[in-house]
Amino acid sequence: MTRRLRLLTTATAGATAALLLAGCGGGGGDKSNDKIAGADTGASASASPSVSASASEAAGRPKITFPSDAKNVFEDVKTGDATKDAVLADSALSTNSVDEAIFNGSTGTKALGFYNSGKALESSITYVQGYIDSSDTWIGQVRFFDRKVSLSGSNEAYVTYCSDESKAFIKNKKTNKVDRNATTSRSYVLYHTSLTKNAEGVWQTTNIVSNRGDKACQP
Known part of the structure; x- marks a missing residue:
């Protein structure tokens, strides 16, 4: 691996992506790609107020911490709709x-099985195990943007x-070697995800498909 590679489920990417897009269309949700006021929800040693402090520190939710040299930054946190914001x-x-x-x-961390289930959990475990087997980790920052959510009924959503x-x-x-490859089109990834609200009110990711180098995410 020469660059951090994010999750791709074992499902056929094209078919699953089409299914998820169809679900988004049928959900009647927000179809825009507008960026929601950019809040940093990256879990570093101190959790951010927008996601980690409000959601992750709620009763029964496991706290997630990152090392100081790695960070996820999530834009588009607020939509004005409470349910979509929770998703x-x-x-x-x-x-x-x-x-x-x-x-x-x-692969046995509490949060992994708390926020993921079904195919997403299975592929997450496989994905993490790949890092473990190769003695790899990652450093730096990943930015998540153009986040779009669509609801389907009261317990299903697509992001x-x-x-x-x-x-x-x-x-x-x-x-301790770091692979610092040059930025290319493959540095940008498009994700289609399915989420289901469980009995505890957690929106668990149940399926995720990625398309590396997708034109929709290029700067």
């Missing part, structure tokens, strides 16, 4: 939970978003 918050925490597992070198990985790099734990 976006838990979607961000799902992402953070996967990265926390990478940093901890463990699409882009990531900018141009400032994030793979680091080997044994050698």
Whole structure:
């Protein structure tokens, strides 16, 4: 790996992406890609107020922490709709939970199974295990932007978003070598995700498909 590579489920990407897009269309939700007032919801050693402090510190929710040299930044946190905002918050925490597992070198972290279920949890475990097996982690910053949420009934939602990985790099734990490759079109990734609200009120990510180098996310 020469650059931080984010999650792709074992499902067929094209078919699943089409399904998720169809779900977004049918949900009657926000179809815009407007950036919501940019709040930093990256989980560093101190959690941000927009996602980690409000959602992650609620009763029963595991706290997520990052090392000081890595950070996720989520734009578009507020939509003006409380339900959509809750979906976006838990979607961000799902992402953070996967990265926390990478940093901890463990697929058994509490947050990983708390914010992910079904295919998303299965592929997250496989993804994290790949880092563990190669003694890798990542450093730097990943920016998540153009986050769009669509609701389908009271317990299902779909979130699409882009990531900018141009400032994030793979680091080997044994050698401390950091792969600092030049930024290319593949530094930008488009995601389609499905979420389901569980009995505890958590919007768990249940499926996720990514398309690296997608034109929709290019600067």
